[in-house]
Amino acid sequence: MILRRDSYRTVVVGGGIVGLFTAYHLARAGGGPILVVDSGFLSSGASGRNGGGVRQQWETPSTVRLAREAVHAYRRFGLEFGYNIWFRQGGYLFLAETPAELDRLRRVHDVVRAQGLPSRVLDAEGVAGLVDGIAPGAVVGGSYLRTDGTLYPFPAVWGVYEAVRSLGVEVALGVELLSVRQHEQRVAGVATSAGAVETPVVVNAAGGWSAEVSGRAGLPVSNVASRHEILATEPAKPFLDPMVVRASDGLYFSQSMRGEIVGGMTVPHAPGTARGVPSSPRFLTSMARALTQLVPRLGSLRVLRSWTGYYDDTPDGLPVIGPDPRLAGFVHANGFGGHGFMLAPSATRRVAASVLGESVDLDPAEFSPARFLTTPARAPVERLQLG
Amino acid sequence: MAEMPERRFRYAGRLRKARPGATLLESLPGAGLPNVVRSVRYHRPRAAFCGLGHCTGCLVRANGVPNVRACQFVVCDGDRVEPANGWPSPRFDLLGILDVLLPNGIDTLRGFRRPAWAAGAYQRVVRRLSGFSSLPRTAPRTAAIPPRSIDADAVVVGAGPGGRAAAERLVARGVRPLVLDRSLAAFAIDGADAIGGATAVFLPPPRTSPTASFTMLATTDDGGALTVRAPTVVLAPGSYDASLLFEGNDRPGVMTADLAIRLSRGPRGYPLRRAIVVGGGSRAAAVVDRIGSSVGAVVAPGEIGPEVARRASDLEIPLYPRTLLLRANGRRHVRSVGLRTRGGGPRFSLDCDSIVLAHRRLPNAQLFFQAGARTRWQPEPGAYFPEVTTDGTTTVPGLSAAGSAGGPAGGPAPDPSAAPELAGYYRELVREPRRGKWIACACEDVLLSELEQAVKRGFTGMEVVKRYTGLGTGLCQGRYCAPDALLLLSILEGRPAPAVGFITQRPPVVPTRLDALASLHGEFLAEVVE
Numbered sequence: 001m002i003l004r005r006d007s008y009r010t011v012v013v014g015g016g017i018v019g020l021f022t023a024y025h026l027a028r029a030g031g032g033p034i035l036v037v038d039s040g041f042l043s044s045g046a047s048g049r050n051g052g053g054v055r056q057q058w059e060t061p062s063t064v065r066l067a068r069e070a071v072h073a074y075r076r077f078g079l080e081f082g083y084n085i086w087f088r089q090g091g092y093l094f095l096a097e098t099p100a101e102l103d104r105l106r107r108v109h110d111v112v113r114a115q116g117l118p119s120r121v122l123d124a125e126g127v128a129g130l131v132d133g134i135a136p137g138a139v140v141g142g143s144y145l146r147t148d149g150t151l152y153p154f155p156a157v158w159g160v161y162e163a164v165r166s167l168g169v170e171v172a173l174g175v176e177l178l179s180v181r182q183h184e185q186r187v188a189g190v191a192t193s194a195g196a197v198e199t200p201v202v203v204n205a206a207g208g209w210s211a212e213v214s215g216r217a218g219l220p221v222s223n224v225a226s227r228h229e230i231l232a233t234e235p236a237k238p239f240l241d242p243m244v245v246r247a248s249d250g251l252y253f254s255q256s257m258r259g260e261i262v263g264g265m266t267v268p269h270a271p272g273t274a275r276g277v278p279s280s281p282r283f284l285t286s287m288a289r290a291l292t293q294l295v296p297r298l299g300s301l302r303v304l305r306s307w308t309g310y311y312d313d314t315p316d317g318l319p320v321i322g323p324d325p326r327l328a329g330f331v332h333a334n335g336f337g338g339h340g341f342m343l344a345p346s347a348t349r350r351v352a353a354s355v356l357g358e359s360v361d362l363d364p365a366e367f368s369p370a371r372f373l374t375t376p377a378r379a380p381v382e383r384l385q386l387g
Numbered sequence: 388m389a390e391m392p393e394r395r396f397r398y399a400g401r402l403r404k405a406r407p408g409a410t411l412l413e414s415l416p417g418a419g420l421p422n423v424v425r426s427v428r429y430h431r432p433r434a435a436f437c438g439l440g441h442c443t444g445c446l447v448r449a450n451g452v453p454n455v456r457a458c459q460f461v462v463c464d465g466d467r468v469e470p471a472n473g474w475p476s477p478r479f480d481l482l483g484i485l486d487v488l489l490p491n492g493i494d495t496l497r498g499f500r501r502p503a504w505a506a507g508a509y510q511r512v513v514r515r516l517s518g519f520s521s522l523p524r525t526a527p528r529t530a531a532i533p534p535r536s537i538d539a540d541a542v543v544v545g546a547g548p549g550g551r552a553a554a555e556r557l558v559a560r561g562v563r564p565l566v567l568d569r570s571l572a573a574f575a576i577d578g579a580d581a582i583g584g585a586t587a588v589f590l591p592p593p594r595t596s597p598t599a600s601f602t603m604l605a606t607t608d609d610g611g612a613l614t615v616r617a618p619t620v621v622l623a624p625g626s627y628d629a630s631l632l633f634e635g636n637d638r639p640g641v642m643t644a645d646l647a648i649r650l651s652r653g654p655r656g657y658p659l660r661r662a663i664v665v666g667g668g669s670r671a672a673a674v675v676d677r678i679g680s681s682v683g684a685v686v687a688p689g690e691i692g693p694e695v696a697r698r699a700s701d702l703e704i705p706l707y708p709r710t711l712l713l714r715a716n717g718r719r720h721v722r723s724v725g726l727r728t729r730g731g732g733p734r735f736s737l738d739c740d741s742i743v744l745a746h747r748r749l750p751n752a753q754l755f756f757q758a759g760a761r762t763r764w765q766p767e768p769g770a771y772f773p774e775v776t777t778d779g780t781t782t783v784p785g786l787s788a789a790g791s792a793g794g795p796a797g798g799p800a801p802d803p804s805a806a807p808e809l810a811g812y813y814r815e816l817v818r819e820p821r822r823g824k825w826i827a828c829a830c831e832d833v834l835l836s837e838l839e840q841a842v843k844r845g846f847t848g849m850e851v852v853k854r855y856t857g858l859g860t861g862l863c864q865g866r867y868c869a870p871d872a873l874l875l876l877s878i879l880e881g882r883p884a885p886a887v888g889f890i891t892q893r894p895p896v897v898p899t900r901l902d903a904l905a906s907l908h909g910e911f912l913a914e915v916v917e
Contacts, residue, residue: 042851078500083497084495084496133522154855236454236522237522258517284894285908297526301900305893
């Protein structure tokens with residue numbers, strides 16, 4: 001791989017949905033020439049490994065607003081990018097197993113409602129009406145937003161990839177960022193496995209590898225990569241419309257357009273971001289147990305395959321968006337905690353605006369990387385870290 | 388046999404009889420190739436292809452359970468079986484019109500986007516067409532089978548010749564191995580324990596502890612599940628017959644040698660009255676041995692070796708070495724095959740009722756990949772084999788290979804005169820004019836033109852093309868499409884096959900029921916995944 005130029009206006013690290021969308025907004029605003037580097041192949045990271053959920057039910061109003069904007073973007077995606085992502089608005093259903101959990105969902109519902117979205121709180125019967133065959137007594141209720149949904153992640157990546165390339169963005173796959181060259185507290189260039197180039201701006205959109213990338217720029221950060229597993233079953237005729245989510249164990253599952261049940265749950269993993277890490281029997285068996293206990297009629301369905309990917313978690317559960325105060329020209333677009341796909345179209349608009357020096361309508365106290373420099377161990381703010 | 392009580396079951400509501408111990412495949416009308424399912428996208432007629440429980444050619448709904456493979460399902464009294472995915476039935480399916488109306492296929496990647504207001508309607512229609520059959524209303528009965536947990540000194544997977552020999556070697560060393568095999572047939576080995584009807588589905592890499600031990604997950608045909616812990620694992624999972632790309636390669640009557648040999652044990656007649664055997668090596672010779680008098684011709688992508696030539700000469704079977712298979716004619720079942728001599732020779736066709744693919748055997752290497760054993764590309768037959776030393780040891784301590792899946796070192800030496808040279812073969816084939824659909828992945832109805840489109844748009848490499856086209860994501864998990872797709876991509880992308888990469892093996896090895904996996908969850912609760 002040989003890079004086409006020796007100088008760029010922006011280098012984006014990470015060719016996943018966040019990096020590509022960032023490049024897209026930048027290129028549309030005339031911010032080129034732009035280089036995107038990714039150490040893997042297209043869709044090799046979390047953008048090709050997620051369950052495709054897109055929801056607007058969040059604890060924090062600012063995240064609800066970002067998510068609502070993302071839903072609008074994904075509804076238009078086919079016309080704008082030429083690929084059909086099959087964004088199906090079958091709703092998101094959060095389950096509550098105890099009255100206390102239902103109270104918590106009610107508070108989320110109030111936040112979502114206040115942003116003008118038609119969220120509903122359901123009793124057990126209402127939940128059973130949405131999940132045909134749910135075990136009796138499994139839940140006391142839930143919250144539901146019918147305009148949430150699921151999409152196919154792959155065509156979304158293809159669409160934005162083709163769009164940025166036609167806008168003149170150079171996407172270098174299989175190219176790793178090695179270090180960031182600095183001059184007088186400013187980004188001056190980067191060294192990559194394909195050679196060194198000059199650039200005044202580096203955007204870190206490396207997902208699970210973002211802490212590593214910041215580290216290579218000499219900037220320690222609070223992001224932690226966490227491994228998550230997911231499985232897909234053989235297809236069955238459609239019987240389930242919403243994405244179903246349970247906070248207590250991080251269980252989530254939906255039925256794809258192809259009829260497969262696709263879902264995951266949280267099991268403890270040792271730290272690390274090695275590629276090609278295999279699935280674990282603990283996940284497969286725990287996930288199977290959770291699914292069959294909740295919806296017993298799934299028992300005879302067969303698991304087709306399982307795989308792993310990385311979340312890029314932050315201490316407070318909110319993404320990191322904006323310039324790093326320690327190094328001018330180093331901009332963060334990471335820490336999405338497994339929700340990069342959900343928020344990418346809207347969050348990356350702010351990233352691009354930040355790179356271009358335009359005003360950004362995000363509260364810096366919530367999203368700026370500076371928040372971890374003053375209080376590294378911030379308490380969780382956005383706790384709906386699932387599905 | 389005739390005096391034994393027959394099993395009575397219902398198929399599509401009608402009472403039928405089955406021989407005791409017979410599978411559904413043999414007990415349904417259609418002499419081993421019943422039309423029980425249509426393909427998922429274009430509702431093309433399909434029938435059994437592999438006979439091993441991998442392909443999508445014989446799916447039915449049995450006692451409410453979807454995606455049951457008729458070739459693996461032994462009939463019991465009172466079973467209720469329904470065909471899958473055809474309206475009103477797979478034999479006469481009105482949705483088959485989709486295949487006729489869409490000769491170039493549909494484009495789910497870029498199509499169905501306009502007008503924007505119709506997106507919901509498109510989704511509802513496409514979603515209704517997804518899947519093969521419905522889930523049961525309630526939990527299946529077998530959910531309550533208790534799991535087993537077994538500690539063994541050594542475990543041997545596969546009781547074929549390679550596995551048996553490995554088990555006997557262990558016994559001779561004073562080790563008592565546990566032998567697992569998918570088949571139910573008795574395979575007693577002196578000094579060894581054995582579990583039949585058991586399928587190893589997951590072999591994670593051994594834990595990095597001082598007493599490195601393997602934990603293998605397996606399921607049994609009765610719906611149960613077990614874990615086996617052992618410090619030594621010998622994998623002898625054997626090989627299977629590969630598919631081949633040509634127009635109509637998914638038509639009923641096109642089958643692998645695995646299935647043909649299985650069907651040859653049944654009554655003579657359709658679909659093996661006039662078979663075209665594809666291949667020129669020892670596997671093709673074995674097929675000729677089984678069904679000799681009903682072989683119409685032997686056609687080989689490459690040369691035809693002496694084993695086949697001798698048998699063919701005895702039986703006066705015509706031979707067509709170095710020949711391109713262009714097209715299987717016949718919609719509901721194969722009636723003839725269109726051929727062309729390689730190197731620009733004349734086109735011709737041969738009448739037949741079946742096409743038996745015996746040109747290439749590939750290793751069942753999934754468990755080696757799962758366990759983290761290093762593998763090596765073997766240009767002939769075009770597959771990844773585990774790297775082994777002369778005694779079969781892999782790069783994972785405690786894990787060794789036996790039998791044909793261990794590669795040329797473990798099995799019989801490959802027959803160089805019968806090498807199909809598939810890379811060169813496909814280079815010629817892709818230049819041939821095409822009329823209808825060339826199905827590159829039968830489980831998902833992915834066309835060769837979709838692979839070409841992906842590469843043309845810059846989406847290259849096996850992993851990306853898999854995600855772009857859906858090839859290899861169906862029920863067989865790439866067993867039948869990926870090996871050929873790899874060779875084709877190597878040609879389309881103009882780089883060697885190993886550079887194209889391969890589909891990562893994702894557990895489980897074969898689709899595994901959720902209730903069986905769920906029953907094992909207690910075994911792994913204490914585990915923090917490394």
